[in-house]
Amino acid sequence: MNTLSLKLKKGKELSLARKHPWVFSGAILQLPKGLADGEIVDVFSYDMQYLGTGHYQGGGSISVRIISFEQQIIDQGFWNLKISNAKNYRLRLSLPSENTNSYRLVHGEGDGVPGLIIDIYNEIAVIQSHSIGIHKDANKIANALSENFGNEISTIYLRCKDTLPEHYSLNLTDTFLKGNQEETIILENNIQFKINVITGQKTGFFLDQRENRALVGQYAKNKSVLNCFCYTGGFSLYALAAGASVVESVDISQKAVDLMNENVALNHYDENHHSHCANVMHYLANDELPKYDIVIIDPPAFAKSLHKRHNAVQAYKRLNTLAMKKVKSGGLLFTFSCSQVVGTQLFYDTIVAAGIEANKNVRVVQSLSQGPDHPIQLFHPEGHYLKGLVLYIE
Numbered sequence: 001m002n003t004l005s006l007k008l009k010k011g012k013e014l015s016l017a018r019k020h021p022w023v024f025s026g027a028i029l030q031l032p033k034g035l036a037d038g039e040i041v042d043v044f045s046y047d048m049q050y051l052g053t054g055h056y057q058g059g060g061s062i063s064v065r066i067i068s069f070e071q072q073i074i075d076q077g078f079w080n081l082k083i084s085n086a087k088n089y090r091l092r093l094s095l096p097s098e099n100t101n102s103y104r105l106v107h108g109e110g111d112g113v114p115g116l117i118i119d120i121y122n123e124i125a126v127i128q129s130h131s132i133g134i135h136k137d138a139n140k141i142a143n144a145l146s147e148n149f150g151n152e153i154s155t156i157y158l159r160c161k162d163t164l165p166e167h168y169s170l171n172l173t174d175t176f177l178k179g180n181q182e183e184t185i186i187l188e189n190n191i192q193f194k195i196n197v198i199t200g201q202k203t204g205f206f207l208d209q210r211e212n213r214a215l216v217g218q219y220a221k222n223k224s225v226l227n228c229f230c231y232t233g234g235f236s237l238y239a240l241a242a243g244a245s246v247v248e249s250v251d252i253s254q255k256a257v258d259l260m261n262e263n264v265a266l267n268h269y270d271e272n273h274h275s276h277c278a279n280v281m282h283y284l285a286n287d288e289l290p291k292y293d294i295v296i297i298d299p300p301a302f303a304k305s306l307h308k309r310h311n312a313v314q315a316y317k318r319l320n321t322l323a324m325k326k327v328k329s330g331g332l333l334f335t336f337s338c339s340q341v342v343g344t345q346l347f348y349d350t351i352v353a354a355g356i357e358a359n360k361n362v363r364v365v366q367s368l369s370q371g372p373d374h375p376i377q378l379f380h381p382e383g384h385y386l387k388g389l390v391l392y393i394e
Contacts, residue, residue, distance in 0.1 A: 002053060002073065004032045005042040006064070013045035016052055016066065019379035021114050023054070023064035037168065038132035040074050055115065055133025059165065065114035065131055079137065079144040086111045086118075087148050093372050096120070102186040102195075103373045104207050110375035110383050116141065119203040121195050122184045124155045126203040127177070130163045135172075142177040155179030157197050174198070185266070189214055191237050192266050194259060201231065201256075208370040208386055209234060209298070212334070215368070215390070216296065217242035219332055223293035226250070226326060228280045233260030235296045235334075240269035248292070250276045250283050284322035291328040301339040309341050313350050316342070320354035324362070327393040332365065336388040347387045355391075365390040 008016075012027035023043055035041065035056055043051045043064055053074065054066035072078065086106045090096075095103040106118040108130065115131030118141075125145050129135040135158075142156045156178040161169050183196045188210060197204040213234050216225075220239035227236045230249035239247050251257050254277045264273050276283065280299070283289070297319060302312035320335055327333050337347045355362040368388030370376075376383040 002040045002042050004035060004039055004056075005044055006031050006035070006056070007044050007048070008046060008051070010046040013049070013051055016043065016069075019069060019377075021052070021054070021066040021109050021112075021377075021380060022062045023052075023066065024061055025058075025063040026061075028063055037165075038136045040133070042071065055131050057132050057165075059167075065133070067113055067133075074137070076140050076143060079140045080147050082106075082111070082113055083118075083141070083144040083148045089375070090373055095373055099190040100188050100210070102188060102205065102207060103210075104371075105373075107374045108383070109380045110377050112377070117203065118145070119205075119207060120153070121197065121204055122186050123153060124157065124179075124181055124184055124195075124197055125149075125153045126197050127156065127158050127160075128163055128203055129158075129160045132164060132168050135160050135164060135168075139177065146178065153178070155181040159197065159203060189217075189238070191241055193232065193234070193237070193263050194266060196259075199255075206231065206234060208338075208374045209336075210371045210373075212336075212368050212371075212388060213238040215366075216294065216334060219294060220244040224248075224290075224328075225294045225296070226292040227296045227298075228284070228323070229297065229299045230260060230275075231256050231298075233263045235298065236260065236273065237263060237267060237269065239294070240264070240273060241267070244272060244294075247273050248276065249273065250278055250280055252277065252279050281319065281322070284319070284326060289326060291326055291331070293328055293331045295323050295327050295331070295333050297323050297333070297335040299336070299338075302337075302342075309339075309346075312339055312342055313346065316347070316350045317354050317357070320351055321357045324354060324358040324360045324391075324393055329394055331393055333391040333393055334368075334388065335391065336368070336386065338386050340382065340385040342387070344384065344387050348389070351389060351391070361394040363392040363394075365392050 007030045009029045037057045041056045052066040053068045054064040101122045115134040117128040119126045159174045161172050195204045217238040220242040225239040225244045225247045227249045230251045236247045236249045257275050257277045302315045370386035
């Protein structure tokens with residue numbers, strides 16, 4: 001139905017037949033002449049059976065990201081339905097609610113739209129594209145947001161320059177597609193956070209840890225808490241809201257620490273909170289540092305590619321060894337990895353190695369993952385990127 005189509009090598013259709021949404025470059029037998037990055041293509045098997053429709057992008061291992069397994073035209077109606085389906089799923093999760101007005105609306109492959117992220121911050125929607133094809137369809141996606149949300153969304157911001165290939169994004173600028181509001185104050189489980197969608201990391205905030213932050217709150221009453229890689233204070237605010245006796249927050253970015261301090265003041269939790277702009281590794285290595293009832297380790301991705309995985313694993317091991325030594329006997333360590341190339345088993349094995357090196361007796365209380373508004377498509381296990389463990393340290 002679409003103008004362009006490509007053909008796979010014999011036997012390379014099996015992953016698509018199992019609804020996995022990626023076509024790797026090595027699977028392609030024949031490309032149409034003049035095919036440009038970001039164009040829509042229909043994908044066929046060697047014997048010309050239709051398999052799916054997606055965005056083509058050369059230069060990497062993934063050549064086509066499938067956005068439909070039904071042969072159809074990718075028009076405005078297609079995007080309207082995609083956004084409607086995503087919205088209905090979040091409504092089933094009770095998002096938004098009276099006490100939470102920010103959430104992920106579209107999570108790439110998890111919502112059947114590889115390359116597309118949409119986060120809702122109260123009245124602001126942020127579109128982030130991780131493929132050229134999604135960027136080329138950005139105006140249709142913005143129209144679909146307006147169609148589904150009306151005046152509930154007053155601002156739509158397209159933030160893609162840092163997530164697209166350099167050759168394509170060189171002359172791009174992030175831009176408003178509707179409205180011009182840069183900042184808002186969101187509500188997450190009745191805790192307020194100031195968000196700036198232009199200067200904040202990712203799309204402005206880390207929404208994937210909402211449930212894990214709430215879990216910290218369940219354990220934090222009257223406890224001392226050390227929050228490492230605190231960014232703008234998510235875990236810290238939940239611990240303070242739960243009645244922690246003291247919360248120490250550490251991040252290497254002064255800009256993040258300043259915004260965290262604003263968030264603490266916004267919620268009137270200044271009395272029991274102390275912030276530190278410091279390198280976490282160096283901070284934890286200080287022998288004079290006291291021990292805490294709860295330590296939280298939520299670092300940025302140490303590895304974004306396979307060839308950096310070994311170094312990342314070593315960094316996770318060193319970090320968690322130091323962290324375990326700073327937990328009081330009978331205390332808890334919340335530790336995370338958002339590196340997609342560090343799988344669940346490898347992350348677990350790395351924490352085991354840290355426990356051995358720290359010479360601690362450790363029990364696994366709970367395994368953690370990303371929130372349900374960051375869904376993992378059953379046929380795309382790679383979508384499970386956030387791994388976490390709650391550990392009891394004796």
